[in-house]
Amino acid sequence: MSQERLGKDSLNTLSTLTAGGTTYHYYSLSKAADTLGDLSRLPFSLKVLLENLLRHEDGTTVDRSHIDAMVQWLRDRRSDTEIQFRPARVLMQDFTGVPGVVDLAAMREAVKRAGKDPALINPLSPVDLVIDHSVMVDRFGDPSAFRDNVVIEMERNKERYEFLRWGQQAFDNFRVVPPGTGICHQVNLEYLGKTVWQKTVDGKTLAYPDTLVGTDSHTTMINGLGVLGWGVGGIEAEAAMLGQPVSMLIPEVIGFKITGKLREGITATDLVLTVTEMLRKKGVVGKFVEFYGDGLKDMPVADRATIANMAPEYGATCGFFPVDEQTLTYLRLTGRDDALLALVEAYAKAQGLWREPGHEPVYTDTLELDMGDVEASLAGPKRPQDRVPLTRMKATFELLMATAEGAADSREGKLESEGGQTAVGVQDSYFEHPASQPLELNGETCRLDPGAVVIAAITSCTNTSNPSVMMAAGLLARKAVQKGLKTKPWVKTSLAPGSKVVTDYLKVAGLQDDLDRLGFNLVGYGCTTCIGNSGPLPEAVEKAIVDGDLTVASVLSGNRNFEGRVHPLVKTNWLASPPLVVAYALAGNVRVDLTRDPLGLDREGNPVYLKDLWPSQQEIAEAVEQVRTDMFRKEYSEVFEGDDTWKSIQVPESKVYAWSDESTYIQHPPFFEGLGEEPEPVEDIRDARILALLGDSVTTDHISPAGSFKPDSPAGRYLQSRGVAPKDFNSYGSRRGNHEVMMRGTFANVRIRNEMLDGVEGGYTRYVPTGEQMPIYDAAMKYQAEGTPLVVIAGKEYGTGSSRDWAAKGTRLLGVRAVIAESFERIHRSNLIGMGVIPLQFPEGVDRKSLKLTGEETITIEGLAGDIQPRQTLTMTVTYADGSSTRCELISRIDTANEAVYFRHGGILHYVVREMLKSA
Known part of the structure; x- marks a missing residue:
């Protein structure tokens, strides 16, 4: 917690370089x-x-053995160190x-x-919080939508x-970046990120790589700018801002070679x-992915950022991209000053961080993609890695419907025999069943059929940061308007959009x-829409559904x-x-085969196909050329100012927050109540009940939803008891400052x-003592209330998705002491430990099914009491309802010594507070 000093530097690496007339020190x-x-x-x-290790070498948290382990990695291509x-720095939304x-607070x-002194608790690293997740699409489809949504927000x-x-x-x-400015990842890419960071330490101006952790999974988007960063839970990010290092194993690095160029269209x-489909199939959880190959030469940072963004997916x-000429081009375009550009180039080249043609680092493993093989695609219906070629989109949806109707076998055969072309294999009349609903909208009578596109949203950091796809959308819209097409x-x-710059260039x-x-x-x-803030559908549409x-x-x-x-x-x-x-907004249904069927009729009644509207690469390139540096400089010149409403918000100046019992948004959380100077001893878990028995790919959305909730849910009942009407519920995400709502x-999730219940969807369980649902x-x-400990049992990939701290906080507040799963996603595993909940992994060949668990x-x-060690083996005894029992070993997924310390303290923040009190 003391003032920062230069590292020990046992290898005598501190050097100088000059860039833009300024001298910098660097390791x-x-x-x-x-x-x-x-x-x-x-x-x-x-x-x-x-x-990072060289710069922070202190003989304790970083010593020569850690540095040597990085060299050993080159020989072994992996490490357990x-x-x-x-x-x-730290980024938050x-x-x-x-x-x-x-x-x-x-x-x-x-x-x-x-x-x-309360001021002991203060960020030691720079923190930027961008307010970007609170706006909802309440109003849409008219010129006043933006203004109205801002007022409502x-x-x-x-x-x-x-x-x-x-x-x-x-x-x-x-x-704090005020609301109505942009999405944190796009603001980070266009303004906050520097590629090379600098600060003064012991009178010397140090230059070093820009690195960060963020409280959003898609922090990885900045990897496209040669900035190493990734998402962590809010708990871990708070510790990082308070001076705690991020504890990690030296990762395996998968090299992804990019060659060729994208085809027209x-x-x-x-x-x-x-890329997402390929890497999910490869299996890269917990690993770094690094992109290399001469295909990067002409790949702009906007495309790189699109790929890096979806590392969580x-x-x-x-998903890291090294620094090269494209990096400088983007920094220049987005208005970074000449001094930074000079430093980035000089530093990257001096450090061997500059990508050279033909250079191929050593990787743990590799895979390769020729961009010429990429085809038009979507992904769904519920996982980002489930890519569907546009040519098979209609077939995929109809197979989903057929499966839902219990006719999968015969229909799948037809699909396969026709090569996936359901125009022949499946009759459209199958879908003209009584479920189709008439509705009236804006005086127009129509029918809502299965597959109807009820939401078409150009949204999220992934794509709105990329001028090529945004301009393509605008150009397609122009051609559709010229032909007289209308949205259904x-x-x-x-x-x-992810920033106001997008509006500027679309208008220009x-x-x-x-x-x-x-x-x-x-x-x-x-x-x-991407976070669940899609807002309500028109009443007639909801009723028809x-x-x-x-x-x-x-x-x-x-x-x-x-x-x-x-x-x-x-x-x-x-x-x-x-x-x-x-295009799908024009077609109105995902059962329209965009590669074959018309999107609609022009003014003369002629069919209009997607190929008639799709802009050429040349048209897109000419439009992208209209994106100018002055747009970025204008929009980011007062990025922290906000509008008059934001500026008018008055708050008392105080070190300690004045909590209000009346607030339904901000409540004093119970995590630090009764915090002693030393943690209580960890005890074994005895006679715990199973709160939930879950399958594979349970996401943090399942564990801690971010969207809307119903009046008859526990959260809805709580808010109504506090005088909040359902129309004012807002979303789970917006209520994250109130533990009563979040737990x-x-x-x-709906x-x-x-699996303790038969055929029931939603957040229900069986209370075993009475059998009641x-x-x-x-x-x-x-x-x-009975003092009964709880566990949650699940399948593979538990905790995929967003870096959602409440998925761990809520788990702890419900009284869950352990989550036992076949495998864990990285961020949620870390978050559970950060809240004092132990993640335990079944050994190979053992799972909830082999144990015949019913709940x-x-x-x-047993094995928790005593000295907690990383990856230790614990023993689980399962006692069945008939009194019989079985035993199996479990692997603790407390992976590092630091995580063991945090767990012993009941959580990472508890450890930080105790350490600060000791040093004060």
Whole structure:
């Protein structure tokens, strides 16, 4: 916690370089190589980690053995060595940022109660919080949509924004980007990221790689700019801001070789969906992915960022692109100053971080893609890695429907015999069944059929950061308008760019007017549909879906399409490029084969096909040339200022937050109540009940939903008891500063399936003592009142998806002491430990099915009492309802020594507070 000093530098690597007339000090990898041996073929991402170790060598948290382990990695291409990574900065968005600031405020309260200065709790690393996850698509399809949504957002989130304004003045090193500015990842890419960071230490100006952790999974987007960063849970990010290193094993690095060029008509979105599918199949969870190959030469940073953004979807910790001429071109375009450009080039070349043609580092494993093989694609209906070629989109949906009707076998045979072309294999008349519903919209009578596209959203950081796909969407809209096509009346259309620069260039190109004519009016700057903030559908559409129990669709240019995320009534959700979003809005149904069927009729009654509207690469390139540096400089000149409403928010200046019992958004969390100077001993888990028995690919959306919730849910009942009307519920994500809402929302996703119940969807369980079915929250509270510990049991890939701290916090507050699964996703595993919940892994060949678990059993886990060690083996005893029992071993997924320390303290933040109190 003391003032930073230069590292020990046992290898004598501190050197100088001059760039733009300024002299910088840096820790030289080439000097380190004089002692360590040739480092030139170390992956670029590991060179960044090695520099981090050299710069922070102190003989304790970083010593020579850690540095040597990086060299040994070159020989073994993997390592079991734990290292301490100290990122340069932290990035937050408001959904994860608000509970982060709530925790900081609660930590200050705990320090104050201990008789110490609350200001001990203060970020030591720079923190930027971008308010981007709160705007909802309440209004759409008209010129006033943006203004109306901003007004509603400010009214709906007044308490949260007052709290963040308090944090802005209460904490040092903490900046807030106000609402209506952009998505955190795009703001990071276009403005905050520097590729090379600098600061003054001991009177010397140090230059070093820009690195960060963020409280959003898609922090990885910045990897496209040669900046190493990834998503962590809010808990881990808070610790990082308070001076704690990120504990990690030196990762395996998978090299992904890119060659060739995209064909005419193929977009960066198609490329990233292909990459995501390939890497998920490869298996890269917990690993770094690094892109290399001469295909990068002409790949702009916008395309790289699109690929890097979706690292969580392909399961990697990060998807890194090295620095080269494209990096400088982007920094120049986005208005970074000449001094930074000079430093980035000089530093990257001096450190061997500059990509040279033909250079191939050593990797743990590799795979390769010729971009010429990429085809037009979507992904869905509920996982980003499930790529569907555009040519098979109709067939895929119809097979889903056929399977749902119990006719999968015969229909699948037809699909295969026709090569997936269902125009012959499956008759459209199959879908003209009673579920089709009549509805009237804006005076027009129509029918809503299965497969109807009810949401078409150009949204999310993944694609709105990329001018080529945004211009393509605008150009397609222009050609559609010229031919007299219109969006189908049941489609809810929206355009939510990641920054105001997108609006600037669409207007300059004259394309915003065409998008407006098709209903793609600006609805806000932020993460909308992709995070579940799609807002309500028109009442007539919702009624038709419910009355007909229709399986309908959304098409969005996002990165997430998990069950129940986009809208609770929309069962199938398809990720697509922005121009395909426009095309499907025109077609109105995913059963329209865009490669064969017309999207509609022109003014003369002639059929219009997608190929008639799709812009050429030349047309797109000419439009992209209209993106200018002055647009970025204008929009980011006052990025932290906000509008008059934001500026008018008044908050008291105080170190300690004034909690209000009346608030339904911000409540003092119970995590630090009764915090002693030393942690209580960890005890074995005895006779625990199973709260939920879950399958594979349970996401953090399933565990801690981010979208809307119903009045009869535990969270809805709580808010109504506090006088909040259902129309004012807002979303789970916006209520993350109130633990009473969030613990009631844990395991409350409308699509989660608890195998303790037969055929029941939603957040329910069986309260075993009485056999009664009830909401998971209600059962947990009954068990807690009895003093009964709880466990959750699941299948593979537990905790995939967003870096959602409440998925771990809520689990702990429900009284769950352990989660036992076949495998874990990286961030959620870490978050569980950070909240004092142990993740345990079944050994190979053992799972809930082989153990014949029904949820009626009690669970005892032995081996926790005593000295907690990384990856230790524990013993689980399962006692069945008939009194018989069986035993098996479990592997603790506390992977590092630091994680063991945090777990012993009941969580990482508890450890930090205790350490600060000791040092004060």
